[in-house]
Structure formats: C-alpha cells, structure tokens
Amino acid sequence: MRFYWRSWALCLTFVLASCASTPKHSYTHPSEIIDWQLQGKLAVALPGKSQSAYFNWKNSTDHYDIRVNGPLGQGSAQLIKSSNTVTLRYDGGEYQAPTGEQLMQQHLGWSFPVSNMYWWIKGLPVPGSETAAQEFDEQGQLKELQQQGWKIRYLRYQAVDQVHLPYKIVAQREQIKLTLLLKKWRLGP
Numbered sequence: 084m085r086f087y088w089r090s091w092a093l094c095l096t097f098v099l100a101s102c103a104s105t106p107k108h109s110y111t112h113p114s115e116i117i118d119w120q121l122q123g124k125l126a127v128a129l130p131g132k133s134q135s136a137y138f139n140w141k142n143s144t145d146h147y148d149i150r151v152n153g154p155l156g157q158g159s160a161q162l163i164k165s166s167n168t169v170t171l172r173y174d175g176g177e178y179q180a181p182t183g184e185q186l187m188q189q190h191l192g193w194s195f196p197v198s199n200m201y202w203w204i205k206g207l208p209v210p211g212s213e214t215a216a217q218e219f220d221e222q223g224q225l226k227e228l229q230q231q232g233w234k235i236r237y238l239r240y241q242a243v244d245q246v247h248l249p250y251k252i253v254a255q256r257e258q259i260k261l262t263l264l265l266k267k268w269r270l271g272p
Contacts, residue, residue, distance in 0.1 A: 110246045110270060113205035118143045121204070122267040125151065128260040129193060142201070143272065149183075149197070162186070162197065195254070195261055196231065203228070203235055204265060206249045222247070232256050243268040 110116055119142050126135040134153070141148045149162040161172040162183050171178045171186040180186045183197035202209045206225045208217065215229035220237075224247060228235040233256045241250040248268060254261045 110244060113207055113246055113248060116205055116246070116270055118270070118272040120269040121265060124264040124266065126262040127193070128262075130258050140204075147197075147201075160191075164197075193259060195259070196233065199231060199233070203252065203254070204249060204263070206237060206240070206247070241265075241268075244270055246270070 119140075121138075121140040121142075123138055123140075124135060125138050127133065136151045136153050136158075138149060138151045140150075145164075145166065147162070147164045150159065151161070152159045160174075161170075163170045163172070164183065167181065168179055169181065169183045169186055171180075171183070171190055173190055176190075178186055178190055180189070184194045187194040187197075199209050199212075208214050208225070208228055208230055212230055216227070217225065217229075218227040220226045222240075224240055225237050227237070233254050236253045237249050238251040238253060239249070240247045248265065249263075250265055252261075252263045252265070254263070
C-alpha cells in the first residue's frame, strides 16, 4: 500500500511540475516579437472629423486579425491578413485586396500603414525602408521617427514581460493624426 501511495505521489509531482514548467516566451528585444495579442485604443483625427475606437490585434508569423470597435459598441471593422490576401469586413460587406492600406483607402476614405505598424508599435523602424530621422531617449528607446512620410512620436513606454514596448504613440502624415494607446500586450502564440 505504501508503494502505491509513493508511486501516486511521484506521478502527481511530475504532472504538476510539467504544468508549472510550461515554456513561457522570453524576449530580450522587441525585434524578436512575432506573435502577440494587443488591446488598445485608437484616435483618428482628420480635417473636420475625429473618431476614437478600441482595437484588438492578434498577430502571428504570416497572419494578423485586427478588430476595431467604436465607442459603446457602435460600428466595427475587421482587417484580416492571411497568406497574400487581406480581407476587410465592414458595414455588412467583405472586401479583399493585396494590402490593408488599399482596402482602408477604398472603403474608409483614409488609410494608415498597417504593414509598417507591425514594426512601429514595437518601437522599431521598418527594416530596409529609408528613415529620414530618428531620435532616442536616455534608455536607447525610439523617441521619434520619420519614415515613409510619417512622423511617429513615442510618448511613453511600458514594461511587458522583460521587454519595454510603446504605450502611447502619435503618428502624423499630412492631415491624418493617429494616437494609439497600447494598453494590454500578451506576447507569444
């Protein structure tokens, strides 16, 4: 009987240890982050018009799903990228194009560079793209960036796991101003 209880206790210990040691992704630099879920708030200011919305962005290697909901649940849009196609679900319709930027411009009347935001929301310039100017803070974090006609200012960072990621970003180009509050990050798949 004693052997049975010891075997059972040992087995239970292994089971609990395996649950406790489920690998957690450990990142040391924002460039390592590929998979994430992000919740936040977006404010868009256009000439004579401004709107705000909440968003949820799920990202993996070659896929993203960005859902945007207006205040108090009024209005929603979903931008989904898989393989070489981007789909916009908006106002009861479903539309496709090669890029999210094209879809937004065609159906919303304005656009922001979704493919660049992949880098910018992590506090990084887009690799391989010409950068007009960069400025860093005392911790070596990007404070201001001018790239592809956009001026991006990083007003605040936050610690997420072991990495410092932007919390508040203001991006401007011509007459478009975007303010993003990146409130809740979950890193890893």
